[in-house]
């Protein structure tokens with residue numbers, strides 16, 4: 001049994017709420033999140049982001065309002081011109097008064113243009129700042145969320161939320177929000193002026209607002225649903241593109257490119273259909289917003305002409321009325337576009353906060369503990385684990401890990417062996433807390449990994465997986481990604497590359513400064529694995545978790561790495577998931593994982609002699625492996641280590657940083673010879 005497992009200070013721990021990390025794929029789940037909010041409540045969540053740039057936005061709004069007021073003042077000047085200087089000028093043949101009116105209209109026009117330009121300049125920066133901040137926070141949150149979240153959420157959905165949704169929001173902040181405010185104020189003030197100065201004519205115009213308001217409400221309801229649908233479909237489409245790009249080799253190799261295309265075309269067609277629905281709903285509202293004001297103006301014209309002929313209003317008042325109505329008409333017509341923009345932005349906000357409000361189910365503890373003098377004892381105590389989406393009953397309903405007890409003494413290397421699907425990788429991922437145990441505990445030197453901050457845990461644990469992920473950065477940055485601050489020198493880099501037999505990186509066009517990863521040089525699977533292994537070593541961990549990190553290597557390179565690793569691992573406690581029998585040669589002990597538990601622990605030779613299941617597992621893998629002599633694994637390891645080390649040193653002395661081919665074969669030969677001699 002493990003020596004010590006820290007008791008949680010708060011008593012029993014809650015089971016991780018894996019469900020919280022799921023993507024809301026149905027309407028019910030969406031309703032439970034942002035979609036259940038009103039548009040105002042939904043958009044209010046942007047207030048903390050808008051507040052820091054509020055002065056600039058307000059200045060922009062004031063400029064825009066000033067421009068609208070200048071536009072609304074022009075008809076008043078026209079009224080004064082028609083009723084005053086023009087009428088008087090016609091009677092007295094003195095046109096001097098007219099020029100004052102012309103100058104005033106000109107000044108108002110220039111002021112309007114200047115204010116519009118100032119509005120643009122003021123609003124542009126806040127929009128881009130908010131977008132950048134939202135994007136950075138989303139990225140940080142995504143980094144924070146547990147792996148279980150990323151298992152559930154398709155990459156394209158996250159991509160579309162962080163790119164197109166936030167782009168939509170920026171455009172709304174820079175244009176839509178401002179236009180909404182300014183249009184609303186212009187319409188209210190304009191209609192106020194129309195009613196105040198035009199009397200009955202103003203009331204006729206105002207009556208048009210009733211059908212338009214009803215239409216706007218109906219529109220909002222329908223448009224919101226279809227807007228959400230189209231943005232979700234765009235995310236699904238992005239996922240399809242991402243998957244096909246990642247899997248392009250498989251698709252081409254199996255000649256399934258056309259199938260992928262037809263499924264992509266179907267999704268694209270669905271999105272096109274939704275976009276068309278959106279356009280139809282919007283054009284329906286637009287038709288009303290254009291027709292109703294024109295209709296009311298037509299009625300006002302008939303009534304207005306009659307009123308002038310009856311002497312109830314002046315010609316100047318009629319001209320001013322229609323000039324003001326023309327100024328009000330334009331924001332009324334724009335309202336359809338601004339409303340749809342606002343509803344699209346609201347959907348973007350909902351989708352953004354769907355992710356941002358997903359809680360981190362693996363938070364740092366309130367009172368973290370540290371391993372002050374790490375020795376590297378790794379202990380699993382009664383560990384249970386079940387994936388979040390496991391069914392309640394039937395196949396897959398039982399725990400993947402069903403009470404694992406295992407202690408790795410400091411500095412020892414333990415190979416984890418079991419049939420495929422027995423849970424080896426799952427157990428390995430519990431150590432760096434990529435997943436959370438659902439029962440029991442994992443501890444390092446007696447401190448439960450859940451009681452440490454993630455930063456402290458990462459400083460103790462290094463990992464390398466079979467699937468070697470590299471980032472678009474230099475070899476150096478990739479290798480030193482997790483290295484502590486005091487271990488980032490050229491010598492540290494060289495040591496890690498040497499152990500991982502990644503000397504080939506010096507031969508790349510810019511040496512270790514060469515950019516690799518998605519945007520950089522393509523590397524072979526084995527080369528990628530060696531860099532990932534170097535990264536794990538450069539992190540200088542006390543506990544190393546290796547999940548078949550050598551699977552893509554040829555036998556001689558693997559043997560050379562194993563020899564160097566064996567030296568390196570003497571100080572590090574290592575859990576190595578053995579998917580290949582050759583990996584067992586690295587280990588001091590082997591632990592057998594069977595039916596979710598560790599059923600046997602011991603040296604390879606002992607287990608081979610005493611454990612039937614172990615023999616079965618090894619024989620199922622044996623096609624590719626001849627195990628070392630059962631009676632003395634350690635002797636074989638030491639000989640291999642010594643011989644292969646000599647080959648590596650010789651190769652390095654002769655300038656060949658990557659001993660492979662003949663040299664590597666010699667190392668293998670030495671190992672095999674040792675094997676033979678021991679038999």
Ligand SMILES: Nc1ncnc2c1ncn2[C@@H]1O[C@H](COP(=O)(O)OP(=O)(O)OP(=O)(O)O)[C@@H](O)[C@H]1O
Nearest residue numbers: 151387400418419420421422423424425426427579
């Ligand atoms: N992200 C996941 N979500 C749900 N189930 C998973 C997930 N990853 C693995 N499983 C399931 O958990 C079980 C154990 O998987 P795991 O990868 O740990 O096995 P393994 O022993 O490492 O297998 P192999 O030797 O084939 O790599 C399998 O039944 C697998 O289907």
